[in-house]
Amino acid sequence: MTEHHDLPIRxxxxxxxxxxxxxxxxxxxxxxxxxxxxxxxxxxxxxxxxDSGYLLVIIDVGCKYKRPARYDDLLTLxxxxxxxxxxKIVHRYELLRGGELLAEGHSTLACVDRDxxxxxxxELLRGGAGE
Numbered sequence: 001m002t003e004h005h006d007l008p009i010r011x012x013x014x015x016x017x018x019x020x021x022x023x024x025x026x027x028x029x030x031x032x033x034x035x036x037x038x039x040x041x042x043x044x045x046x047x048x049x050x051d052s053g054y055l056l057v058i059i060d061v062g063c064k065y066k067r068p069a070r071y072d073d074l075l076t077l078x079x080x081x082x083x084x085x086x087x088k089i090v091h092r093y094e095l096l097r098g099g100e101l102l103a104e105g106h107s108t109l110a111c112v113d114r115d116x117x118x119x120x121x122x123e124l125l126r127g128g129a130g131e
Contacts (some may be wrong), residue, residue, distance in 0.1 A: 004080035005038040009071045022069035029101055030063060031093050034079030035107070038091075055121055056089070056109040063093075063105035073097050080097060084126055087111050087118050 007030075015026045036046060049056065069075055076096045083090040093105040111121045 004078055005034065005041045005078065007034050007037050007077045009033070009075045009077055009100065011069050011071055011075065012069055016071045020071045022064075022071075022073075024065065027063050027065070027105065028093065030075075030077050031061070031063075031079070031091070031105055031107060034077045034093055035109075038079045038081070047051055049122065049125070052122065053113060055112050055114065057112055058107055059088075059110045060108040061106070063103055065103050066098075067100065067102045069095065069102050075102070082106070084121070085123060086120055089121065089125065105110060 009030055011022050012032075015022055017023045039045060039049075046056070074097070078094040078096065080092050081089060082092040087110055089109045091107050091109070093107075095103040095105075096100060111119045111125075113119050
């Protein structure tokens, strides 16, 4: 199973502020893109998981900004599974420009059913990292 996934991202003009810097909220959007592509690299999709009756909801997210990304920068988002428990998955993110770390973040997703009740992760999601 894939331990991490690298996603190339070009900063678009619409994602920047008046200073030409990547707006802070877009880092979280990039993190979601990373989770989605990591799952896809494992041969799965959120659609398949949701169609099976499982929903993955964010219960914690954070980002430490080290250096700014700018319009037209070519970045690499490295997404990895840091920890998997009975009902949660913790992801780690590193946003890089070349070898320079611009931001690092994390998110915790919990598995719930359509009524919002916690559910055990489906077996196909438990192979990411140790508990």
